[in-house]
Amino acid sequence: MQCQICNKPATVHLTEIVNGEKIERHLCEQCAQNEGITIKTHVPLDELLNNIVSAQEQADELADLCCPQCNLSWAEFRKAGQLGCPNDYLAFERPLRSLIERAHEGAHIHVGRVPRHANSTTSSQVKLRRLRQDLQKAVEQEDYENAARLRDEIQNLN
Numbered sequence: 001m002q003c004q005i006c007n008k009p010a011t012v013h014l015t016e017i018v019n020g021e022k023i024e025r026h027l028c029e030q031c032a033q034n035e036g037i038t039i040k041t042h043v044p045l046d047e048l049l050n051n052i053v054s055a056q057e058q059a060d061e062l063a064d065l066c067c068p069q070c071n072l073s074w075a076e077f078r079k080a081g082q083l084g085c086p087n088d089y090l091a092f093e094r095p096l097r098s099l100i101e102r103a104h105e106g107a108h109i110h111v112g113r114v115p116r117h118a119n120s121t122t123s124s125q126v127k128l129r130r131l132r133q134d135l136q137k138a139v140e141q142e143d144y145e146n147a148a149r150l151r152d153e154i155q156n157l158n
Contacts, residue, residue: 002026003027011029014027069091072088124157135147135151
């Protein structure tokens, strides 16, 4: 298959459905990047296998997780999307934390939103607070390169 822009061999194949109509695009890597399409690099096989094994081990561990008070299992929570009692927050603390962090871009504490009509000072204060939390987390995890980058970003905001 050829790139629809430059006629080089197409390595990126996209399928979009717009108003019920299927639109296919075939692009080479360079034209895809020029169109703003980010391309993930291939994951090495050993890393992929390690991720699969790790995910299976974690799934097996979570399958046994159950609230001692209401007997809600982790699988039932995932299926229903609702917790059964206040004790579930403690029973499922570790897996819930990772879900919350993913949903809130790494934050595990709700800090609220900044209203759209807020002035730039308010939004920069919120950004500064989040950067400081990220910095503290990076230092705790001994990720010093990220910590240095965050420190510099905080200094630029001050």
